[in-house]
Amino acid sequence: MSQGSNTDFILAVEGLTVSFDGFKAVNDLSFYVDQNEIRVIIGPNGAGKTTVLDLICGRTKATDGSIRFRNRELTRLKEHQIVKAGVGRKFQNPSIYPDLTVFENLEISYPSGRGVFGSLAFKRTAEVVARIEEIAGRIFLSEHLHTQADLLSHGQKQWLEIGMLLIQKPELLMLDEPVAGMSVNERRQTAVLLREIAKEHTMIVIEHDMQFVAEIADKVTVLHQGRILAEGSPEKVKADPKVIEVYLGH
Ligand SMILES: Nc1ncnc2c1ncn2[C@@H]1O[C@H](COP(=O)(O)OP(=O)(O)O)[C@@H](O)[C@H]1O
Ligand SMILES: [Mg+2]
Structure with a gap:
């Protein structure tokens, strides 16, 4: 019943909580995300x-609370x-990988599990190439497939990393400040992406850029001192006096 x-x-x-030497960076936090x-x-x-993302991906162990992803308890997993x-x-x-091309960066991120048989390996290669090209198109890098990653703009590097995640087909993607350092145009393209x-x-x-937040968010959770200060639509949160006081109003 309790989980139903x-x-x-x-x-x-x-009830997610993590305590670093007695300091609760995340404090009895509860939130729910829809598919x-x-x-x-x-x-x-x-x-x-960032600590919330660290907890969800298992990089930091929770002191207390639960994280259920499709009803699997993540706090027990590595x-x-x-x-x-x-x-x-x-x-x-x-x-x-700065020395590798865009293509190679995407290829290296393709989920492994290589077939044992040579015939399967060939089929997979064609599949992999198609998938890499598809992803490169989505992240606006079709023209740069054979460009060394190091030579991309900062924004293009961010897109490439999103592509490297996408190619693994995670159901849940977590992005920490994806448009930091991007131009206005790159931000707009990223919102579309x-x-x-x-x-x-x-x-x-x-994210920090409220314009960008309003463009992409279904729902916004405002954190303050490890707790939820407000939650709701971007419009609702932007108009919340508490949010203006501690975050937006400076
Ligand atoms: N591994 C850690 N050990 C000790 N303190 C940490 C650790 N990770 C984060 N903190 C502290 O937890 C608080 C929240 O950090 P963080 O999650 O990075 O904040 P944000 O991403 O919202 O800027 C900060 O005071 C930070 O110094
Ligand atoms: Mg952070």
Whole structure:
């Protein structure tokens, strides 16, 4: 019964707490994410946003609480098991392979599990190439497939890393400040990209740029000192006096 009410959510976080030497960076946090939702987490520096992603992807162990993803308890799993369960995460700084081309970066990220038989391997190669080309198109890098990743603009690097996640087909994608350092145009393109991705995936995005947040978010969760300060539509959250006081009004 206790779990019955929340089984419709792809992700259910309940009572999540992590304590670093007695300091609760995340404090009794509960939130629920729907399938194909884009949830944006905002809040002042140090609010605990990145730590929430660290907890979900298993990089940091929770002190208390539960994280259920499609009704599997993630707090008991190791980081690689959580990836296997369908949770992909992009860090704040792009972690691409600078010496490899766009194509090679995507290829290296393609889920392995190579077939034992040579004949299967050939089929897979054609499949892999098709998939890489499809992803490159989605992340606006079709023209740059054979460009060394190091030579891409900062924004293109961010897109490449999103592509490297996408190619693994995670059901839940978590992005930490994906448009930081991007131009206005790149931000706009990224908003389109994320809305497109949300047709097939669920997303949690940490972001500061309220214009961008309003463009992509289905729902916004405002964190402050490890707790939820407000939650709702971008319009509702933007108009919330508490949110204006601690976050938007400076
Ligand atoms: N591994 C850690 N050990 C100790 N303190 C940490 C650790 N990770 C985060 N913190 C602290 O937790 C708080 C929240 O950090 P963070 O989640 O990075 O905030 P945000 O992403 O919202 O800016 C900060 O005060 C930070 O210093
Ligand atoms: Mg952060």
